[in-house]
Amino acid sequence: MEIHVNRDLDPDLVALxxxxxxxxxxxxxxxxxxxxxxxxxxxxxRLLGVDTSTPSMITxxxxxxxxxxxxxRLPATVVLRxxxxxxxxxxxxxxxEDGSTxxxxxxxxxxxxxxxxxxxxxxxxxxLVVVPDALPEAPRAxxxxxxxxxxxxxxxxGMGDFGDLRxxxxxxxxxxxxxxxLNPLHAPAPVHPVPxxxxxxxxxxxxxxxxxxxxDVTGYESLRAEIDALRPPLGELIDYDExxxxxxxxxxxxxxxxxxxxxxxxxxxxxxxxxxxxxxxxANWRAWPAALRHPDNAExxxxxxxxxxxxxxxxxxxxxxxxxxxxxxEAAEAAGMPVGIVHDxxxxxxxxxxxxxxxxxxxxxxxxxxxxxxxxxQLGQDWGLAAWRPDQLVATGYQAYRDMLRGxxxxxxxxxxxxxxxxxxxxxxxxxxxxxxxTYVTYDPEAMAGILALEAHRAGAVVIGEDLGTVLPIVTxxxxxxxxxxxxxxxxxxxxxxxxxxxVPLADWQPNALASVSTHDLPTAAGFLxxxxxxxxxxxxxxxxxxxxxxxxxxxxxxxxxxxxREAGLLTxxxxxxxxxxxxxxxALAATPSRLVVASPYDVLGEIRQPNMPGTIDQYxxxxxxxxxxxxxxxxxxxxxxxxxxxxKH
Numbered sequence: 001m002e003i004h005v006n007r008d009l010d011p012d013l014v015a016l017x018x019x020x021x022x023x024x025x026x027x028x029x030x031x032x033x034x035x036x037x038x039x040x041x042x043x044x045x046r047l048l049g050v051d052t053s054t055p056s057m058i059t060x061x062x063x064x065x066x067x068x069x070x071x072x073r074l075p076a077t078v079v080l081r082x083x084x085x086x087x088x089x090x091x092x093x094x095x096x097e098d099g100s101t102x103x104x105x106x107x108x109x110x111x112x113x114x115x116x117x118x119x120x121x122x123x124x125x126x127x128l129v130v131v132p133d134a135l136p137e138a139p140r141a142x143x144x145x146x147x148x149x150x151x152x153x154x155x156x157x158g159m160g161d162f163g164d165l166r167x168x169x170x171x172x173x174x175x176x177x178x179x180x181x182l183n184p185l186h187a188p189a190p191v192h193p194v195p196x197x198x199x200x201x202x203x204x205x206x207x208x209x210x211x212x213x214x215x216d217v218t219g220y221e222s223l224r225a226e227i228d229a230l231r232p233p234l235g236e237l238i239d240y241d242e243x244x245x246x247x248x249x250x251x252x253x254x255x256x257x258x259x260x261x262x263x264x265x266x267x268x269x270x271x272x273x274x275x276x277x278x279x280x281x282x283a284n285w286r287a288w289p290a291a292l293r294h295p296d297n298a299e300x301x302x303x304x305x306x307x308x309x310x311x312x313x314x315x316x317x318x319x320x321x322x323x324x325x326x327x328x329x330e331a332a333e334a335a336g337m338p339v340g341i342v343h344d345x346x347x348x349x350x351x352x353x354x355x356x357x358x359x360x361x362x363x364x365x366x367x368x369x370x371x372x373x374x375x376x377x378q379l380g381q382d383w384g385l386a387a388w389r390p391d392q393l394v395a396t397g398y399q400a401y402r403d404m405l406r407g408x409x410x411x412x413x414x415x416x417x418x419x420x421x422x423x424x425x426x427x428x429x430x431x432x433x434x435x436x437x438x439t440y441v442t443y444d445p446e447a448m449a450g451i452l453a454l455e456a457h458r459a460g461a462v463v464i465g466e467d468l469g470t471v472l473p474i475v476t477x478x479x480x481x482x483x484x485x486x487x488x489x490x491x492x493x494x495x496x497x498x499x500x501x502x503x504v505p506l507a508d509w510q511p512n513a514l515a516s517v518s519t520h521d522l523p524t525a526a527g528f529l530x531x532x533x534x535x536x537x538x539x540x541x542x543x544x545x546x547x548x549x550x551x552x553x554x555x556x557x558x559x560x561x562x563x564x565x566r567e568a569g570l571l572t573x574x575x576x577x578x579x580x581x582x583x584x585x586x587x588a589l590a591a592t593p594s595r596l597v598v599a600s601p602y603d604v605l606g607e608i609r610q611p612n613m614p615g616t617i618d619q620y621x622x623x624x625x626x627x628x629x630x631x632x633x634x635x636x637x638x639x640x641x642x643x644x645x646x647x648x649k650h
Contacts, residue, residue, distance in 0.1 A: 004033040009041060013052065016062045017041050020048050021390060021442035023425075029374040029470055036439040043430045044439055047364050048391060077127040077394045078119060079447040083110050092121040094128060114454060116402070127397035131450035134483040138462040138512075138595045139338040141178025142647035144168070145516055145598035147611050148182050148211065149198075149238055149623070153631035155215055158232040158243040162324035163213035164631055165341070166331045171635050173335020176648040180332065181342040181416060181464075181598050183520065185211060185325075189283035189353055190248070190275045190314065194240035196623040197612075199346045199418065200384060202283065202353030205404045206271050207321035210243055214250045216324060219257030227253060237624040251317065260316040262308075267358075267403065270295055272314035274354040276307040284352035295358055325411040332413065339462055339596070340413025345405075347419040348385025355386070359400050362392040364441075366431030369422070373436050374470070375544075377615075380427075380435030387426050390443045398451055405452060409459035415452075416514070420465030420484075421475045423448035445478055453482050464514045464596070468492060480512050488513040488594055490561075490585065491522055503564040506591045515594035517585050517603050520611040525582045525603035529558060532608040542615050564588070579606065579639065586643050590650040597650055601627055601634060604643045 006014060006024040014024050022044045028034045042052040051057045072089035080086055086108040094102045095118040108119075112130045119128040146168070151160030153167065169180055186201030187208050188194055194210070201208075214220065220227060230246045232239070263269060273295070274285070281288045291299035304311055325341075332340040348369045349355045356363065363386045371381040393401060409415060417423070424445045429438045456463045463484040467475055479486050493504045509515060517525050523533035534550045537543050543550050562581065565571040568591060570584040582603060589597040602611065607628055613620040627634065634640060 006035045008035050009038060010055065010058065012055075012058050012062050013038075013041060016050065016052070016058055016065070017045060019062070019065050020045060020050060022048070023440040023442070026372065026440055028372065034372075037437055040430060040433070040437050040439045043433070044428055044441060047367060047428075047430070048389065073124060074119070074121070074126050075394055077129065077397050077447065078108070079129045079131060079444070079450050080108055080112065081131055081133050081446075081450065082112070082114060083133050085110050088121065090122045092119055094119050114457065116397075129398070129447070129451060129454065131454040132457045132482075134481065135453055135457055135463060137483055138485055139178065140595050140650065141338050142590065142597045142599070142650045143177040143179030143181060143337075143339070143342075144172055145181045145600045146183070147520065147602075147623075148185065150601075150611070150625060150627045151631050151634075152234050152626055155213065156631075157214060157246060158234055159210065159238045159240070159626070160631075161211050161213040162321070162328055163216055165211075166324075166328040167631065169328050169332035169337065169341065170335050173332055173337040175644045177644070178337050179339035179342050179414060179596065179598070180337075181414075181514075182344055184344045184346045184418075186346055186349075187271075187354065189278050189350075190244075191278050191283050192241050192244070194244050195350075196238075196240055198344075198623060200348075200350050201346055201355075202274075202350055203271060203355045203358075204346060204349055205267065205355060205407050206318055207325065209251075209317040209321055210240060210247060211324075212247060212251070212317070212320055213324060214247055214254075216327075217251065217254050217258075217320060219254045222257070223253055234626065236626075237621050238626055240624075251320075252313070255313055255316060258316060260312065260319065262312050263315050263319070265315075268315055268318055269311065270358050271318070271354050272311045273300065273304045273307075274357050275314040276310035277303060278354075279310060280307070283350075285357040286352050293357075294360070322411065329411055329413070337413070341411070342414035342416055342462070342464070343408050343412045344416045345408060345418060346385075347422050348383065348387065350384070351386035362389055362396055362400050363387065364389045364428065368429040369426050370429045370435045370438060371427050372438065372440075378436075380429075380438065382429045382435040387428055387441070388443070390441065393447070394444070398447060401448070402451055402455065405455040406459075409455050409461050412459065412461055414462040414464065415456060416464040416466060417452070418466050420467050420479065421471050423452070424472065424475050424478070445474075449478055449482060449484070453484070462596075468519070483512070485595060486510060486513045488515040488592070489519055489522070490515075490517045490588070491528070500560065502560050506564075506568055506588055507593065509592040509594050511593040511595060513594045514596040514598060515589050515592050516598050516600065517589065518600065518610075521614050522610060524600070524607055524610050525585060526578055526606040527608040527610055528554070529578050529581055530608060531555075533610070536609075536613070536620070540613070540616060540619050542613075561585075582606065583639075583642050583646060587646040587649070590647050597647060599643050599647060601640075604639050605629060605634070605637065606639070 025035050091105045097115045114130050117128040148160040151164045184198040187203040187206040189202040227250045230250050232242045232246045367387045369385045369387045370383045373380045425440045425442045428441050429435050465479045467486045495504050527533050531554045538547045565584045570587045612622045
C-alpha cells in the first residue's frame with residue numbers, strides 16, 4: 001500500500017518532523033489523508049526546540065540528527081519489557097532500586113526485576129525502567145459508575161464527599177458490587193470561581209478538598225454548633241463556590257486544633273505553595289508577577305515563608321484527603337470488593353494551574369491538547385489542556401508522569417484513563433492558532449503504557465482505557481496486549497456492516513472491556529428513551545440537521561434497542577415501560593462477556609438530564625446536576641435493588 005507523503009512540504013522538513021514525532025499528515029474521520037500546514041509543522045518543531053526559520057536551519061538540524069545518531073548511545077530513558085532484551089554496544093552496570101548491582105555485557109537480558117533502575121555504561125548513565133509484559137487478568141465484576149459530586153446524604157455539605165464514598169463502598173460491596181468508578185477527583189485551584197468540570201483540573205497529582213467530609217475532621221465535635229451553622233443547603237444545582245466557601249471556613253476553624261506540622265514532601269510543599277500564592281495573586285500563575293512564575297525562583301521561597309501558615313494549611317488539607325480516601329478504600333476492601341474504588345485520570349490539566357506551574361519544564365509551552373476537525377466539530381476541538389513534551393519526559397526519566405500515576409494509584413483499586421489514545425499521540429493546538437490548524441505529536445507508547453502497567457501492577461490495580469470514537473487500531477491492540485481493558489458503551493455497540501446499522505448481539509461484545517449503558521457525555525437511559533436528548537440539543541442549537549431527522553433517528557434507535565432486548569429474552573410485554581426497559585438494559589450488560597460492567601445511578605433512577613453536554617459551557621448545567629434522591633433514599637430504592645439483582649448475574 002502506498003504511504004501518503006505531504007508534498008506541500010519540503011522533504012527535509014518532512015524528515016525533520018518525523019524524527020521528532022511531529023505528524024505532517026493524518027487520516028481524518030473519513031479515513032482520508034489530510035496534510036498538515038507548514039505553519040503547524042514548523043510551529044510545533046519550534047516548541048520542541050528546533051529552529052526551522054530558514055531552509056538552511058532545517059538542513060542543519062537534520063544533519064545534526066543524522067550526525068548525532070550513534071548506535072552505541074542509549075536514550076536518556078530505556079523502557080524494557082520483562083520478557084524483552086536490548087542490545088548494548090558497550091558493557092554496563094545496572095543499579096537496581098534496592099541498591100544491588102549487576103554487570104551486563106552485550107545485551108540487557110530478559111527477566112530483570114520490575115522497577116526503576118539506573119544503567120551505567122562507559123559513556124553515559126540512563127534511567128532503566130523494567131515494565132510487566134501484561135497486567136493480571138481483571139476479575140469479572142460489576143459496580144456503580146458515580147459522579148461523586150452528585151451524591152448527597154444527611155451528612156454531606158451541598159455535594160457528595162469522601163464520607164459518602166465510604167458509605168457507598170460498604171453498601172455496594174455488601175450488595176455484590178465489585179467496583180465503584182468515580183469522576184476525576186483532581187484538585188482545582190483553591191480560589192473562586194471554582195470550576196465545575198472535573199476534567200480541567202489545576203493538578204492531577206493532588207486531591208480536591210471540596211470532597212472532604214468536615215464532620216470527620218479531628219476537633220469537629222468541640223466546635224460542632226459553630227461549624228454546623230456553616231453548612232450550605234442543597235440547591236437544585238450544585239454550587240461549588242458556596243460549598244468551598246463554607247468548607248474552607250470550617251476547615252480554617254479546625255486547623256489550629258489539628259497539631260499538624262509541615263511535611264518534608266517537596267512536591268506537596270510545592271503544591272501548597274502554589275495554593276497559597278494563588279490566594280494572593282489568582283489561579284493563573286502566568287498572570288503572577290514575573291518573579292513568581294517559576295517555582296525555583298528565590299522570590300517564591302521568600303513569599304512562601306511569608307505565607308507559611310497558608311502553605312501548611314494546604315498541606316494539611318491534602319493529608320486529610322488522603323486519610324479520608326484511605327478510609328473509603330478500606331471500606332471497599334472490608335466489603336469484599338475484588339476491584340474496589342476506580343479513579344478517573346483526566347487527559348490533561350489547566351496550563352495556568354498548580355501542575356502547569358510546577359511541571360512547566362516538561363510541558364509544551366502554550367500548547368493545548370485537542371482534536372482535529374470531524375463531522376460534528378468542523379473547526380476541531382481545543383480542550384484548553386496542557387500537553388507533555390515527549391522529549392522532556394525522556395530526558396527526565398518520566399518522573400513527573402510516574403509520580404502522578406503513583407499518587408493516584410496509592411488510593412485506588414483501578415484507574416480509568418480518559419482519552420487513552422493520548423498515550424500514543426495527542427493533537428497539539430499551537431498558541432494563537434485555531435484547533436483545526438494543529439497536528440499530532442507522537443509519544444512513546446512502550447514508555448507511556450508500560451509505565452502505567454508497572455505502577456498499576458505494583459498497586460494491584462486494573463486499568464481501563466477510554467478508547468471510544470475514532471481510535472487507531474494500534475491503541476486497541478496495545479491495550480489488549482497488556483491486559484488493560486477498553487470501553488464498551490451500549491449506544492456505540494453497533495454493527496456498521498449491517499444494513500440497518502443495528503446493535504451488536506450481546507455475545508459479541510468485547511470481553512476485555514468495561515461495559516456501560518452510557519457515559520457522562522451521552523444521554524441517560526431515560527433521556528434516550530424519552531427523546532429528551534433531542535429536545536435539549538434542539539433548544540441549545542446543537543443538532544447537525546433538522547429536528548425531525550433527529551427525532552426519526554432516535555425512534556429508530558429505540559426500536560432497534562427494544563428489538564435487541566426482545567431477541568435476548570429480556571423484554572416480553574408489547575408496550576414495556578421506561579423502567580422495564582432500563583432494567584432490561586442492565587440485564588443485557590450482565591449477559592455480555594465484558595469483564596467489568598457498571599451502572600449509573602442517573603440511569604437507574606430515571607434521571608433524564610445527562611451530567612455533561614459536550615459543546616456547551618454556560619448554556620447547560622454541566623457537572624452540577626445532583627442525583628434526584630438522597631443517598632439514604634438511593635440505597636433503599638427498589639429500582640436500585642432490581643438493578644443489583646440483574647447485575648449480580650454477571
